[in-house]
Amino acid sequence: xAGVSQSPRYKxxxxxxxxxxxxxxxxxxxxxxWYQQALGQGPEFLTYFQNEAQLDKSGLPSDRFFAERPEGxxxxxxIQRTQQEDSAVYLCASSFNTGTGGYSPxxxxxxxxxxxx
Amino acid sequence: xxxxxxxxxxxxxxxxxxxTINCSxxxxxxxxxxxxxxxxxxxxxxxxLSSGKKKHGRLIATINxxxxxxxxxxxxxxxxxxxxxxxxxRDTGNQFYFGTGTSLTVIP
Numbered sequence: 318x319a320g321v322s323q324s325p326r327y328k329x330x331x332x333x334x335x336x337x338x339x340x341x342x343x344x345x346x347x348x349x350x351w352y353q354q355a356l357g358q359g360p361e362f363l364t365y366f367q368n369e370a371q372l373d374k375s376g377l378p379s380d381r382f383f384a385e386r387p388e389g390x391x392x393x394x395x396i397q398r399t400q401q402e403d404s405a406v407y408l409c410a411s412s413f414n415t416g417t418g419g420y421s422p423x424x425x426x427x428x429x430x431x432x433x434x
Numbered sequence: 435x436x437x438x439x440x441x442x443x444x445x446x447x448x449x450x451x452x453x454t455i456n457c458s459x460x461x462x463x464x465x466x467x468x469x470x471x472x473x474x475x476x477x478x479x480x481x482x483l484s485s486g487k488k489k490h491g492r493l494i495a496t497i498n499x500x501x502x503x504x505x506x507x508x509x510x511x512x513x514x515x516x517x518x519x520x521x522x523x524r525d526t527g528n529q530f531y532f533g534t535g536t537s538l539t540v541i542p
Contacts, residue, residue, distance in 0.1 A: 350530060359520055359532040373529065408477065423467055423522070423530070427476035
């Protein structure tokens, strides 16, 4: 497809379960971002990849959150021992970053709505 | 302190009205994005701008770098414009900061 693809679209997990959320960015997009969006709020930054390198993970709320992008394309956000406060929409976005001074639009996936019961 | 502030938070307009949504930011930026999010839907990028003004159909986005302020205007608003509009800035370190969004409802 032409856009950013995320799967699953919806995920219900029991408290304590591990979950894995997948993001397929647009082919060739170097930058990949993960965001967490609570109901009625704007997206909150989680982590950022430039190719396979995780350059910024300062937004990950705890060590239960882990993200990887081993080959510089598909990325997975893993949440271990899920808690109810993890319930949110997890958004992935990608962009073509041309380097210093280079701009490109940010393309978002439709998100994964995680509900922890 | 939020790096990006939007106003208003909620906005209700009659069909046909001219709408303005404002965004102020506090960081040095390389670009500012206006995004649209429909209920249950993904986010669509409307504009990316670093100076001046851009127009797409009934949508106009302006930015004043010196004042660190941007506005999104919708002319001749329509019920299908009802959505959450989010302002996001990309700083010089490629970090994005998002506003909390403006929820727009256009009544027929």
